[in-house]
Amino acid sequence: MRKDKLRFWTIRVQDAGSFRSLFNISINGGHLKIYAKIVSVFLILFISALFLSAFNRIHLNDYYKLVAARDSLVANINVINKNVTDIYRTAGIIDSIDKVCRMVGELKPIPDGEREMGIGGPVMPGQIDRDIIDSYSGKAISSVEEKLSQLERKLQLDNNSLSSIKNVLSLRRDVINRTPSILPTCGRITSGFGWRMHPILLKKEFHRGLDIANKSGTPVRSTANGVVTVAFTGNYFGYGNFIKINHGYGYETRYGHLKRILVHRGEFVRKGQIIGLMGDSGLSTGTHLHYEIRVLGKAVNPLNYILGS
Secondary structure (H helix, E strand, O other), rough: HHHHOOOOEEEEEEEOOOOOOOEEEEEEEEHHHHHHHHHHHHHHHHHHHHHHHHHHHHHHHHHHHHHHHHHHHHHHHHHHOOOOOOOHHHHHHHHHHHHHHHHHHHOOOOOOHHHHOOOOOOOOHHHHHHHHHHHHOHHHHHHHHHHHHHHHHHHHHHHHHHHHHHHHHHHHHHHHOOOOOOOEEEEOEEEOOOEOOOOOOOOOEEEEEEEEEEOOOOEEEEOOOEEEEEEEEOOOOOOOOEEEEEEEEOOEEEEEEEEEEEEOOOOEEEOOEEEEEOOOOOOOOOOEEEEEEEEEOEEOOOHHHHOOO
8 A cells, every 4th residue: 555545644732822742643544443443442341340340249249248147147046045055054943843843742753864855055156157157058057946946845844744743732732721630729628539438428438529628609610621511500410500521532520519600501611711609509518619530431530630739
């Protein structure tokens, strides 16, 4: 190609005052195409860099969110693990109480191996962090879930044991409350349980209870919880005004020669409740209470059923 046929473009920078040339550059069409291609490449690279930077920024935000979520998960699992540790301590206290209660209730003790049910110690917080970092499947979560499952079974065992203890102790408390164990009234014992000479009939007979003397109107109390089966006003086979109470478990008490009856048939009475007033009704030589205890229908010595006697 001939030089005179080449077309050049000149870029000139000069002083505005003196018109002195400061900078000149001449380029032809070929050079312009090369420069245009170079600029295009740089422009493409710049735009690509912008897109790549935006793409990385988006994914970096997602990464930071995942890291924050992981840290939050670790914190939550650590809190759960701490709660599990606290529950383990409480479960240990429950075990101690349970053992004492089973001893008091005379129940068969639960073997320690059965009580523990293969439960190990709680997962340590540092281990949780490592497990979550090392295992994308959440090995730490599975470990804590397993501990919670084992602990749930253990607490269920303790709950069943305590329920059994509660039932036994409730039954024993009921037996105690329904067993005659106090004096029915205040006064002086004038006649005991056993053979004696009847003061009116003047013949030897077996006295099936206690005679307790005091002034007329002295309160008479039920010696145990029970239901009144007889509340007779009049002369009940020589016993005058008479009360009979069924306490259950084979126990029955009888109260005779009362001045006044303060309960009615079918009424539930509690130990220590006033049921009548002392008198001398029926076949009697003076103001006193005739008190009997029967076990499975057989009269027994009331002194054997009075605490501290």
